[in-house]
Amino acid sequence: MQGRRPGARGRFLRAMGEYLKPQEAIPGSLYRTIMLAGGLGALVVWGVLTYGGFVSSLFLPSPTDIVRTGIELYRDGSLIVHAKASTFVIFSGWAMAAALAVPLGILMGSFKVVEALIEPVVDFVRYLPVSALIPLLILYIGIGTAEKIAVIFIGTFFQLILLVADVSAHVSKDLLDAAYTLGASRAHVITRVLVPATLPGVMDNLRITMGWAWTYLVVAELVAADRGLGYLILDSMRGLFTDRIFVGLMVIGLLGFATDQFFKWLHRILLPWSPKV
Amino acid sequence: MAAPKLVLRDITMIYPARRGQAITAIDRLSLQVQEREIVSIVGPSGCGKSTLLRLVAGLIRPTSGEILLDGRRVEGPGADRGMVFQSYTLFPWLTVQGNVEFGLRIRGVGAEERREIARRYIELVGLVGFEHAYPKELSGGMMQRVAIARVLANDPEVLLMDEPFGALDAQTRSLMQELLLQVWEKTRKTILFVTHDIDEAIFLGDRVYVMTARPGRIKEEIPVSLPRPRTLEVTTAEPFMAIKRRVLSLIREEIGKQS
Ligand SMILES: Nc1ncnc2c1ncn2[C@@H]1O[C@H](COP(=O)(O)OP(=O)(O)O)[C@@H](O)[C@H]1O
Ligand SMILES: [Mg+2]
Numbered sequence: 452m453q454g455r456r457p458g459a460r461g462r463f464l465r466a467m468g469e470y471l472k473p474q475e476a477i478p479g480s481l482y483r484t485i486m487l488a489g490g491l492g493a494l495v496v497w498g499v500l501t502y503g504g505f506v507s508s509l510f511l512p513s514p515t516d517i518v519r520t521g522i523e524l525y526r527d528g529s530l531i532v533h534a535k536a537s538t539f540v541i542f543s544g545w546a547m548a549a550a551l552a553v554p555l556g557i558l559m560g561s562f563k564v565v566e567a568l569i570e571p572v573v574d575f576v577r578y579l580p581v582s583a584l585i586p587l588l589i590l591y592i593g594i595g596t597a598e599k600i601a602v603i604f605i606g607t608f609f610q611l612i613l614l615v616a617d618v619s620a621h622v623s624k625d626l627l628d629a630a631y632t633l634g635a636s637r638a639h640v641i642t643r644v645l646v647p648a649t650l651p652g653v654m655d656n657l658r659i660t661m662g663w664a665w666t667y668l669v670v671a672e673l674v675a676a677d678r679g680l681g682y683l684i685l686d687s688m689r690g691l692f693t694d695r696i697f698v699g700l701m702v703i704g705l706l707g708f709a710t711d712q713f714f715k716w717l718h719r720i721l722l723p724w725s726p727k728v
Numbered sequence: 729m730a731a732p733k734l735v736l737r738d739i740t741m742i743y744p745a746r747r748g749q750a751i752t753a754i755d756r757l758s759l760q761v762q763e764r765e766i767v768s769i770v771g772p773s774g775c776g777k778s779t780l781l782r783l784v785a786g787l788i789r790p791t792s793g794e795i796l797l798d799g800r801r802v803e804g805p806g807a808d809r810g811m812v813f814q815s816y817t818l819f820p821w822l823t824v825q826g827n828v829e830f831g832l833r834i835r836g837v838g839a840e841e842r843r844e845i846a847r848r849y850i851e852l853v854g855l856v857g858f859e860h861a862y863p864k865e866l867s868g869g870m871m872q873r874v875a876i877a878r879v880l881a882n883d884p885e886v887l888l889m890d891e892p893f894g895a896l897d898a899q900t901r902s903l904m905q906e907l908l909l910q911v912w913e914k915t916r917k918t919i920l921f922v923t924h925d926i927d928e929a930i931f932l933g934d935r936v937y938v939m940t941a942r943p944g945r946i947k948e949e950i951p952v953s954l955p956r957p958r959t960l961e962v963t964t965a966e967p968f969m970a971i972k973r974r975v976l977s978l979i980r981e982e983i984g985k986q987s
Contacts, residue, residue: 629817629875632785633831633882634807643834647821724821724862 512694517701520694529683534702536678537668540596544603544671545664549657552608556615557649561641566616577609582670594675602671607660614660618652619645651718651725658714665707680706731799733918734761734784734886739793741779753779755943756793761886766912766919768929770975771939771947772983777922780944781888784920785811797885807831810879814891816871818863824850824874825859831882849877852911869900873907880915887919893928902960905931913957926975930954931963938975941982948978 470477494514500506501513508516524530558565581602588598588605622645630644672681680699687695719728741754753776761767771777782788784795786805795802797809810831818827828846837845850859853873863871872892879887893901905928912919923929929936933952940947952971954962962968 623815623817625813625815625817626819628782628785628787628805629811629813630819630830631787631805632807632809632811632888633878634834635831636834639834644819647819650821722821724864726820726864 509693512697516694517697521698524698532678533680533683537680540599540671541603541664541668544600545607545661548604548608548611552611553615553653556612557619560616560619561645573609573612581606581667585674599671603664603667606667607664611656611660614656615653619649622648651722651727654718654722658711661710662707665703732760733763735796737794739783739790741783742791752943755945757945759937759946761918761920763918764916765934766921766932768933768936769922769939770924770926770929770936771944772941772979772986773924775939775942776944778890781890781922785809785888807882808885809888810882810884811888812875812879812892814894818871818874820863823860823862824855827874828877828881830878845881849881853877868896869904872904887917889921891923906960909958926972927963930968930971936975938978941986950974
């Protein structure tokens with residue numbers, strides 16, 4: 452190598468050596484370029500497969516097909532109806548789960564008494580497939596929106612409670628002890644130290660379980676639905692409207708992504724002190 | 729001599745068995761701290777130094793023996809015995825000022841007075857200008873300064889320090905030791921300082937207690953008659969060295985017993 456200018460191959464090998472170190476950071480511009488290339492690459496592969504006629508549109512519609520169908524469904528108003536219905540179900544089920552699971556999880560992680568009381572039950576229930584519980588849910592609460600909300604609730608509640616319990620169990624003992632030696636009573640330690648200390652972790656887990664809630668959507672809208680993105684997908688399957696299925700998937704993905712970004716933004720706004728910001 | 733500020737009499741601490749054996753962390757230990765004194769405790773790691781401070785703080789109860797502060801028995805934690813930990817224990821959701829005001833707020837001190845007291849102690853530890861910073865924006869040394877200010881703002885009877893500079897790099901550690909002595913010159917608080925760093929123990933202390941390996945007992949009490957105010961220069965002079973040689977040989981004996 453010495454003295455001679457490295458050829459293209461040399462430069463490539465050197466770049467590989469530099470950027471493929473485990474856990475090593477790479478320049479931000481390079482990261483964005485690669486990210487863009489990944490996205491474009493997927494799009495190109497998709498385009499070649501569909502426009503090139505390698506795959507039947509019955510299996511994989513082309514990007515323009517999907518956009519066209521999407522616009523159609525938007526124009527006739529049905530897409531908005533479906534998206535609204537699903538969003539309502541998801542947010543209601545998830546919000547109820549969060550409202551109960553966060554306080555219970557904090558208690559469970561902090562007090563051995565509570566842990567012994569509810570952990571076995573939670574560990575049992577969370578392994579039950581939500582879809583298998585649907586017949587019972589229909590029996591208990593009927594086939595309306597409430598049943599769909601219940602599916603989301605069950606899908607997220609039992610996971611969230613354990614995640615939050617883990618967060619509160621990992622609050623540094625020294626942090627609590629420091630508060631005691633500053634004159635805090637037990638009630639003070641719980642309300643002014645333990646609870647705020649869990650907030651970044653709780654916030655993260657709320658975001659993560661919201662993601663899971665979206666993945667339960669199709670299960671929730673499996674039975675007796677007349678609207679919702681999950682329903683759109685299931686209904687399109689009957690007529691083999693693959694393009695509509697893809698529109699449904701795209702909208703779920705986009706809404707999920709938007710929710711995720713919203714939560715990250717909320718985390719920055721509400722908890723500017725959080726080490727995760 | 730006046731009645732001692734803090735008395736530990738025949739303290740034994742046995743951690744009950746979870747699995748396996750119960751651990752005797754401290755065995756019939758007695759010591760005294762005079763008002764306005766800085767007392768250092770050194771000992772090999774695992775000898776029960778943190779246990780000792782947690783007992784004085786009232787965070788745990790001794791299996792037997794008693795702890796007296798100004799003649800009153802310690803029954804639980806309280807603001808009269810503020811503790812600074814080795815780990816960073818600032819409340820991340822509070823600013824520097826919020827952290828320093830924490831104890832005052834709990835006691836119901838009014839906002840105006842709180843701010844005034846916080847300002848005084850933030851100045852004392854040299855953090856003017858950082859009042860509104862969150863802990864995540866501070867270096868390790870700065871966080872420990874805030875922790876010291878936070879405890880002092882409570883005006884405690886005794887300051888308990890458990891290897892507070894143990895996680896800092898060597899340069900920052902020396903700076904913090906000098907800072908602590910300056911703070912002491914101004915506040916004259918009684919300090920019980922635990923460390924495994926022999927230089928630190930001697931540099932700071934009026935007396936050094938050397939502990940035995942587990943179960944922890946007092947092996948020897950060594951007076952440090954170096955004049956105050958002290959600066960780091962004393963650590964290179966012969967009187968300091970003589971004390972250091974003595975402490976070192978005592979500690980070596982204990983580490984030898986362990987292995
Ligand atoms: N909560 C606890 N339960 C059981 N054993 C403990 C507990 N805390 C400390 N110990 C044991 O007591 C001994 C003294 O610990 P510690 O006081 O932390 O020592 P040091 O601070 O001197 O390193 C160690 O053997 C440690 O394992
Ligand atoms: Mg210790």
